[in-house]
Amino acid sequence: MILAALNQENPLERTFAELKTGRVVRIGRKPVALDGEDVDLLKIPWKDRLISRNHFSAHLDESGGLVIDRLPALGGRSKPNALYSNVPSRDREELDEPLRLSPGDSFCVGLKGSTSFFCLTSVGDLDEAVEKLAELSEAEAAGLTPGRTTLVDYDDVEQLNEYSLRLQLKMLQRELPEQVLSGWTDEEELFSRTARFLEGSLPGQKGVSAGYVSISKIDGEVECELLNRDPTARADFRPSKTLLAQLDLEHPTKEDVHIWSSKEDRRVFRVGSLGTEIDWVSVIPVASMEDGAEVYRDESGRPVYQYVVVRQATETAAASFVPFLRLIASLVASLLQAREEQRIQDRMATYFSPALRSVMGREDEALFEPAMVDCSVVFADRRGSSRILEKANTDEEILDRLRENQEIVSEITGTVFEHEGVITDFSGDGALALWGWPKWVESKRAHARKSVEAAEKIVQNLADHVEFEEEHGRLMSSVRLGVSTGRIAVGKTGPSQQWHISVFGGVANLGARLERIAKEFKVPILISSETRERLVEDKRVEKEGRLLRKLCFIQPAGFDQSYPIFELVQPKDLGGSGVSREKVKLYEQALEFFIDRDWDDCIDLLRPLSEEDEPSLWLMKRALKFRKNPPDEPWQGQIRSLIK
Incomplete structure (x- = not known):
């Protein structure tokens, strides 16, 4: 059996006592047990001056019913206030004592008191008991016809x-x-x-x-x-x-x-x-x-x-x-x-730059519905974040690493916004960015160039996070990026209260794989062949002098076909390969030998390059492997990647 006390002035304030056979519970503002007295205490913590320090006691009788006994007055004080029916004060009636209660019964202390007590089978029954009291009054009103309403302006x-x-x-x-x-x-x-x-x-x-x-x-x-x-x-x-x-x-x-x-x-x-x-x-x-x-x-x-x-x-x-x-x-x-x-603007701030948000405020929201769009995507990820966190030995070191991750993701986001891109998703240490969507963006036609410019700028802006790694004997960039271009499905998904932007399709999946494959080549940026073709068509790219290197034909994990992939060459001090145009020509000539199964000539060209160039070392190892165990026919130069 449960005795519950409820503050009528604040129904969230409640307190409970469990009645056990043979045990007495004393209830009051500050109940106390006398020396040698074995009783349980239930204190009423809220302010109700009509409740005495030691007001009444409760116990279970032989039949299991709850019995309430008002305590006698202490010396020099009046007897504690009487117990009343638990109704609005104007309708309260004093109850006979001792008061015997069954589950569902209730009472108040004092004619104007603000504390109600309930006899319950379980604590969870209190809300239902309070609601029933309200329904009794409401039921009386429901049976009456209201007076006519006078229409007034x-x-x-x-x-x-x-x-x-x-x-x-x-x-x-x-x-x-x-x-x-x-x-x-x-x-x-x-x-x-x-x-x-x-x-x-x-x-x-x-x-x-x-x-x-x-x-x-x-x-x-x-x-x-x-x-x-x-x-x-x-x-x-x-x-x-x-x-x-x-x-x-x-x-x-x-x-x-x-x-x-x-x-x-x-x-x-x-x-x-x-x-x-x-x-x-x-x-x-x-x-x-x-x-x-x-x-x-x-x-x-x-x-x-x-x-x-x-x-x-x-x-x-x-x-x-x-x-x-x-x-x-x-x-x-x-x-x-x-x-x-x-709230909508804040939600959009996650994905769109301030300039884009100002445009979006004037556009039809239907334009965000999923659609097939020609876009460029960039997958950016913090390199080695899991390994870095594993090396953290204390809570403070872990938090420092997480704060550093946050700084890097913030830098990635800011750079994307500066280049008129859209952030569609975040992971703990990276982001997915998109160019060419929404459709009204002025830079839509140049989305491949914009995405590559942003990828380069991200690497440059994170120069302070470049680290020398003994394992590789060279400087390594703090990020890896994969850039892919083509038609993808893009638009808002999820409920209206919390929608977000999502991308779907092979082009988006390829961009994600390129970011992971960049780990094999130990270079910061890989781009797809379609992205490279768009760059070649853009006359501004030629003037800016970007250097691209065709690395190989690779079949990413989960793909049925292979794709030519390209390195966007970055300086060594930014963690890139830093190869010259002459070495790019030698590498691509070696790649032709590799595709033609001319393993010896391929290895001879790559051997001097591999001493300082990770992609050359990567391709030479494959050539050595295939010279010993040639690939089965039909083979057109593709290399399978198991990295997802």
């Missing part, structure tokens, strides 16, 4: 008196910016801040409770969810489903404003779901005042409304406050819309 209501108007302006000018507009981080916080602002800003009104609710109808029954789960909100703030049932939930509009007054709707306000203390209630759609604006909806697609309850109202007509409340509801809608637009 709330933009033409009577003006507030001068004092009230000036007070409202003060709240808008001074309080609103600080309490609502700045510093909120998510939807729930905005709703909570705005609700608290409203509770203190209605001129001359007292006992204001405000909230934001999303509403739906399921099997004809109105269901609502309070969106500002504010711990400081009134525990008895429960929107009336009887009133909410009058809203047009099928076709919600920003003009669907409802206000109920106790003077006109007595049959509704008399029942327990609202109570006689309530003077008026307003329900206003959260929607911008702009023409054609729709009611804001939560993530489940339910319309959201501002719900305000006023107790002990002044004589000022309730309708007089509607323009003010509509203004706040409109402001909330505008803030949420601005946040959503910013």
Whole structure:
């Protein structure tokens, strides 16, 4: 058996005690056990002055029922407050003692107390027990017919008196910016801040409770969810489903404003779901005042409304406050819309440079749908990151390596953006970049050149990370890059709330393989034959003097055919091979001998080159292997790569 205590002022504050046969639990603000006394203690941690330090005890009787005994008064003090039925304070009745409870029963301490106690079978039953109490009051309201709603143009209501108007302006000018507009981080916080602002800003009104609710109808029954789960909100703030049932939930509009007054709707306000203390209630759609604006909806697609309850109202007509409340509801809608637009921009910032994002803001989102596009892709990866992390012996060393990885990935991203590229994916130590998409980009026709320029610039910008490796006896670049060009499928994938850009197809897969194959040749940049052909066609490339070397015909892992691949030669001080044009010609002549199965002439040309050139050493080893064990026919010079 479980005894649960709940703070009505903050339902999130709860505490529990498990009752065991033969054991007594003492409950209070600061319960204590006397010397030699063997009892369990349940402390009420929140502030409720109606609960004494040692208020009552609980134990199980022979039949397993829960028995509550109020403790006697200590010397010089009054007896602890009596136990009452767990209902709104105006309807509470004192309970007979000792109090015997069964699972599902509950009680309160004191006529005006704010702490409820529940007898439960398990801790998980508490939420259901609290909800049942609310449903009892709501059920009473559901059986009554609300008074007729008077249609009023709330933009033409009577003006507030001068004092009230000036007070409202003060709240808008001074309080609103600080309490609502700045510093909120998510939807729930905005709703909570705005609700608290409203509770203190209605001129001359007292006992204001405000909230934001999303509403739906399921099997004809109105269901609502309070969106500002504010711990400081009134525990008895429960929107009336009887009133909410009058809203047009099928076709919600920003003009669907409802206000109920106790003077006109007595049959509704008399029942327990609202109570006689309530003077008026307003329900206003959260929607911008702009023409054609729709009611804001939560993530489940339910319309959201501002719900305000006023107790002990002044004589000022309730309708007089509607323009003010509509203004706040409109402001909330505008803030949420601005946040959503910013969220989209932030998401796009992952993929697109600032210049591209400014263009995208003016384009149709349909242009991001998957399509076959002629593009160039660059796969960039931090070389040896796994090995570097394995050498880290302490937590601080691991974090240093990760920070260094982050710096390198940031440099890659910045360089891609500078060259009008798009980042479509990240790994822990690399990125996938794309040129030639979206379709409206001005550099689309020159995407092969742009991608190669970016690859070169990435290597140059990471010159500080070049390291000398004893294993290879030379400087090695910190990155490897594979560049491939052709038609690929590209576009946004995933749910609308969190879509990302993806690429598919053989061209993209080839680019990924080239990045990995660059590890075999120990060079920073490999490009595909199609990328090379586009560069040759671009007259600007010839003027810039780039040096390309045809390395071999290679069949990447997972591919059925072989492809000629090319090294984009980089200087030795950047970790490249640094070969001259003369040596490139000698290498490519040796490659022709290799393809023609002239192993001896191939090896003779490569032997002097291999002393300082890793690709020459790589090809010479294959030639030596094939001279000993020639490849089976048919063979056209291709070499299989097992690296994925």
